[in-house]
Amino acid sequence: MFPFTINPEKAVEELARFNKKLAAGVKTFTEMGPIESGVSPKEAVYREDKLTLYHYTPRVDSPHRVPILVVYALVNRPYMADIQEDRSMIRGLLDQGMDVYLIDWGYPDPSDRYLTLDDYINGYIKRCADFIRTRHDIYRINVLGICQGGTFSLCFSSLHADRVRNLVTMVTPVDFHTPDNLLSLWAQGVDVDLLVDTLGNIPGDMLNLTFLSMNPFRLTGQKYVDMVDLLDEPVKLKNFLRMEKWIFDSPDQAGEAFRQFIKDFFQRNGLIKGVVKLGERRVDLANVTMPVLNVYATKDHLVPPDASKALKKYVGSSDYKEVAFNGGHIGLYVSGRSQAEVPPAIANWLKERG
Amino acid sequence: MDNNPFSTDWMAGWSDLQRKIWDDWSEATQSTWSKNLHADNPMNFFREGLNRWPGFFAPSQQQTPEAMAMRHAMSAMEGFMRMGREVFNVFQSLTPDAGKPGHEWTSQLDQIIKNAKDFFTKNSEAFYGNLNAMGKTGMPTMGMPNIPGMPNIPGMPNLGGMEEMSAFWSRPMKAWSDFLTNNPLFSNDIMRSMLTGDRSMEEMMTRFLSVPGLGFNREKQEKLQEGMRLGLEYRKALEEFQHLTNKSNTRALDLLQQKLLELGAEGKPLQTLRDLYVLWVDCSEEANAEAVTSKEFNALNSRMMNAMIRVRRHMGDVIDSSLGAMNMPTRRELDSAHKQISILKRRLHAMEEELQELRAKDNSADINALRDDMEKLGVRRLREELATLKAQLDDSLLAAPVESSSDKTVIKKTVRIGGAKPQATTGPAQKGE
Numbered sequence: 001m002f003p004f005t006i007n008p009e010k011a012v013e014e015l016a017r018f019n020k021k022l023a024a025g026v027k028t029f030t031e032m033g034p035i036e037s038g039v040s041p042k043e044a045v046y047r048e049d050k051l052t053l054y055h056y057t058p059r060v061d062s063p064h065r066v067p068i069l070v071v072y073a074l075v076n077r078p079y080m081a082d083i084q085e086d087r088s089m090i091r092g093l094l095d096q097g098m099d100v101y102l103i104d105w106g107y108p109d110p111s112d113r114y115l116t117l118d119d120y121i122n123g124y125i126k127r128c129a130d131f132i133r134t135r136h137d138i139y140r141i142n143v144l145g146i147c148q149g150g151t152f153s154l155c156f157s158s159l160h161a162d163r164v165r166n167l168v169t170m171v172t173p174v175d176f177h178t179p180d181n182l183l184s185l186w187a188q189g190v191d192v193d194l195l196v197d198t199l200g201n202i203p204g205d206m207l208n209l210t211f212l213s214m215n216p217f218r219l220t221g222q223k224y225v226d227m228v229d230l231l232d233e234p235v236k237l238k239n240f241l242r243m244e245k246w247i248f249d250s251p252d253q254a255g256e257a258f259r260q261f262i263k264d265f266f267q268r269n270g271l272i273k274g275v276v277k278l279g280e281r282r283v284d285l286a287n288v289t290m291p292v293l294n295v296y297a298t299k300d301h302l303v304p305p306d307a308s309k310a311l312k313k314y315v316g317s318s319d320y321k322e323v324a325f326n327g328g329h330i331g332l333y334v335s336g337r338s339q340a341e342v343p344p345a346i347a348n349w350l351k352e353r354g
Numbered sequence: 355m356d357n358n359p360f361s362t363d364w365m366a367g368w369s370d371l372q373r374k375i376w377d378d379w380s381e382a383t384q385s386t387w388s389k390n391l392h393a394d395n396p397m398n399f400f401r402e403g404l405n406r407w408p409g410f411f412a413p414s415q416q417q418t419p420e421a422m423a424m425r426h427a428m429s430a431m432e433g434f435m436r437m438g439r440e441v442f443n444v445f446q447s448l449t450p451d452a453g454k455p456g457h458e459w460t461s462q463l464d465q466i467i468k469n470a471k472d473f474f475t476k477n478s479e480a481f482y483g484n485l486n487a488m489g490k491t492g493m494p495t496m497g498m499p500n501i502p503g504m505p506n507i508p509g510m511p512n513l514g515g516m517e518e519m520s521a522f523w524s525r526p527m528k529a530w531s532d533f534l535t536n537n538p539l540f541s542n543d544i545m546r547s548m549l550t551g552d553r554s555m556e557e558m559m560t561r562f563l564s565v566p567g568l569g570f571n572r573e574k575q576e577k578l579q580e581g582m583r584l585g586l587e588y589r590k591a592l593e594e595f596q597h598l599t600n601k602s603n604t605r606a607l608d609l610l611q612q613k614l615l616e617l618g619a620e621g622k623p624l625q626t627l628r629d630l631y632v633l634w635v636d637c638s639e640e641a642n643a644e645a646v647t648s649k650e651f652n653a654l655n656s657r658m659m660n661a662m663i664r665v666r667r668h669m670g671d672v673i674d675s676s677l678g679a680m681n682m683p684t685r686r687e688l689d690s691a692h693k694q695i696s697i698l699k700r701r702l703h704a705m706e707e708e709l710q711e712l713r714a715k716d717n718s719a720d721i722n723a724l725r726d727d728m729e730k731l732g733v734r735r736l737r738e739e740l741a742t743l744k745a746q747l748d749d750s751l752l753a754a755p756v757e758s759s760s761d762k763t764v765i766k767k768t769v770r771i772g773g774a775k776p777q778a779t780t781g782p783a784q785k786g787e
Contacts, residue, residue: 002459003618005625006441014627015438022431113689114696123703182647189656191663198667200689213646217638224430225631244426 003283018228025231035241038079040091042102046131050106053128056094063099065140066165067132070102071125071156073148073159074257075207077249078104080333081146083242087334092343098350103128103149107251113200115254117155117241117261118279119201120321129163140290142350147303147329151271154311155278158287164351167288167317168346170295171329173303174285174311177269182214185300187266196255204250214301217300243334272314285311291319293349295342300329321349437634438627460615467611471604565704577675581668589662595658598651610634 006014046053070090072078076077081102082090103125108115132141141213143164145153150172176184195202205242212219230237270276276283292315296308305324310318324346332338443465613633617623624630674684708733 001618001621001625003463003614003623004630005623006627006630011438011441011627015435018431018434022427110688111692111695114693119696123700173692185647185652186655189652189660191656191660192664194660194667198663198670200685210680215639216591216642217635220426221430221433222635224427225434226428228431 009101012343021228021231025228025237028231028234028237032238032241035238035245037084037242037245038082039085040082040088040094045135046128048124048127050108050112051124052104052106052127053131054102056090056100056102058097058099059091059094060097062097064097064347065099065136066138066140066350066354067101068093068142068144068168068350069125069129069132069135070100071143071145071149071153072103072105073146074120074253075148075204075250077251078102078146079247080246080330083246083334084239087239087336087339089333089338089343092339093347096343096347098347101128101132105251108201108254109252110200113255116256117152119258119265120254121152121155122159122279122281125152126160126163129156129160133163139163142166142168143347144168144170145172148173151265154271154285154288155276155283157285157290158285159278159281161287161289164290166293166350168289168295168350169295169308169311170342171297171300171303171308171332172294172311173265174314175269175272175307176266178304178306180304181307183210184266186210187262188284190262192259192262193266196259200255202253202255202258204252207253208248208250211302235298243330248330272310284316285314286316289316289318291305291321291353292317293321293323293346295323295325295332295346297325297327297329297332299327299331302329319353360371434631436626437631441627441630460618463611463614467607470607577668577672581665581672584661584665588658588665591654591658591661596653598645598654602641603638605644606634606638609637609640611620613637 039055042054043057044052070078070081072081076151082088085091090100090102105124109222129141129143133139135165140163143153143157143166144149145168147170150169153167153169154172154174157167157254178184227237227240230240264270264276268275271283271306274282274284274286292311294302294308294311298304300308309322312322323342325338325342327335327338332342432509609635613636624633646655670685677684
């Protein structure tokens with residue numbers, strides 16, 4: 001059978017309908033107003049260089065006594081975790097009675113080129129943790145690391161176990177050499193010394209291009225053709241644009257930190273080999289002895305599940321649990337199902353451990 | 355309309371105007387079909403209309419999410435529309451009974467796919483053509499065989515085929531091209547020339563590189579030659595990468611043909627252009643996924659990336675040398691200053707932490723421990739014995755006669771030891787009191 005029922009006349013009609021929809025959409029665009037994101041009320045409680053530590057206003061009268069410090073990745077902006085009211089992991093945690101802090105790394109500029117991973121982990125994260133400990137007059141806090149922020153959280157917990165009561169990692173790469181890790185495969189041949197010595201900070205656009213290259217036809221083509229279907233639905237269109245804003249809101253990467261992350265983690269797979277050194281100290285996952293909850297996404301194309309699940313083998317904790325979310329890397333934060341599943345799972349696990 | 359340049363009203367008014375024009379265009383397109391105007395190819399309306407769309411956002415090159423999304427949408431739309439136009443042409447080229455039962459349509463599909471694959475396999479300039487085609491109204495001639503029924507378009511060469519599709523195929527490389535042109539780190543004539551496929555420039559560079567540097571400016575000549583050599587390496591790496599991309603594109607066409615045959619066999623024909631577009635995207639992604647996981651891709655991608663960065667580093671060195679010669683701050687100087695600041699900040703943080711630890715430290719435990727040690731040593735008993743001895747010494751001193759000097763009277767004091775009361779005496783000053 002001929003595989004088309006399309007004929008020239010139908011093709012013209014379809015394109016004409018498409019055009020008309022697109023034309024009508026321009027009006028929707030101009031009436032859209034500003035695209036806001038990061039919706040939950042919060043207060044800046046500590047600042048240092050480009051970093052801001054936010055404290056979210058609790059949504060219950062008596063929040064859980066141990067606050068959570070959320071450590072996001074350096075890539076992209078942390079408002080993904082609070083992108084809109086009905087798609088907010090932060091809000092979900094607040095609704096579950098958690099007391100939530102979040103590190104916003106800001107936008108590094110050329111003066112931050114020499115920031116190292118030691119500065120980020122033993123410096124910024126440690127000082128934020130100490131600020132919260134002092135503020136709450138508490139010895140240890142809970143830490144929740146997301147993606148690269150999860151890797152940082154593991155390093156921090158290994159080196160400062162006395163400050164971490166419970167550790168939650170979300171879509172966190174641990175074994176960087178699993179066969180299905182496309183980003184890692186691409187990173188092997190990059191002359192990162194040449195790159196950083198030449199460019200200083202690594203442009204966010206360059207990282208965006210790398211991410212888009214994983215699904216180029218879908219992410220630079222089909223997605224926008226599909227967007228036309230949303231043009232007469234302002235709410236859905238605004239949600240689309242909010243995601244779009246986040247995707248292309250990519251801070252530059254501090255050069256030295258990027259160099260070390262690519263070499264030690266992606267190229268040498270140093271986290272599981274125990275050869276990553278921050279300052280004068282070696283990161284050993286066996287020192288992560290506090291309870292660990294590892295949340296991964298089964299369809300994650302950026303951090304494959306096996307890359308996250310490797311943590312079980314190397315972590316020193318005897319209280320280790322995994323939560324598998326049936327979805328992708330982004331869906332873990334923003335999908336409707338994740339709102340119902342993930343924050344309650346995290347909060348309940350933390351409450352069980354006091 | 356508000357004439358205030360800071361008002362947004364003008365934008366809304368202008369946008370309304372543009373929208374009205376487009377509405378008229380869209381309606382005209384449909385009526386054209388019914389009136390049989392442009393009956394040779396009604397898609398010409400869409401082609402011309404496509405060129406109008408970018409104007410919607412032309413006055414504001416702002417980077418708001420709305421404007422960016424709409425620009426991306428325009429670009430993606432272009433791919434979809436061009437595909438639609440091409441499919442239209444293909445259907446026109448088919449024999450009238452192609453869709454009828456029993457007709458051997460698969461041979462025609464074979465030919466269509468073959469023509470499309472030739473676009474990538476027979477034309478080594480496809481990549482540069484694609485990049486040149488982006489954002490231009492004219493398309494380069496690709497030497498494609500003509501498809502019967504393909505009409506001539508005013509102002510366009512009769513390409514007869516896949517050029518319309520190039521907007522779709524070239525999307526990954528367009529993203530790369532956009533990155534280079536929009537990023538100030540890379541945006542300059544040399545980098546752009548690497549993407550233009552200007553062979554005359556390449557030949558000129560090759561000739562220039564064969565001339566040895568001479569005389570007073572020898573060093574500068576060598577630097578220039580080094581830059582050109584690096585540029586040629588980058589171009590070569592880029593070409594090799596594009597050849598791999600072309601292979602992936604032909605693979606996608608194989609997949610598309612295979613899936614169309616399957617749909618035909620299953621009796622599930624595609625109903626809309628959109629269905630075809632989605633199938634095409636699926637096939638392209640499948641082929642891309644196969645390509646990007648290969649060792650060959652990794653090697654070529656890295657080589658292209660590293661070659662590009664070497665060009666950029668050379669340019670930076672040249673710029674720095676020029677700035678230094680003009681006694682202006684250079685990147686190296688700024689980097690050096692930033693490095694020093696980072697080191698100082700680390701030291702400052704270390705000192706602050708140390709100070710904080712010292713302040714917070716509770717010394718009472720240490721003091722108590724010292725007291726315990728002293729107790730163990732019998733310090734109290736020794737003190738008592740010492741006091742007794744001193745008291746005895748005082749008593750013996752008091753029993754001694756008062757001394758006088760010729761020029762002054764000195765009050766002799768006794769040191770209070772072991773609870774003995776001090777007693778004032780007169781006499782000469784004694785050393786050691």
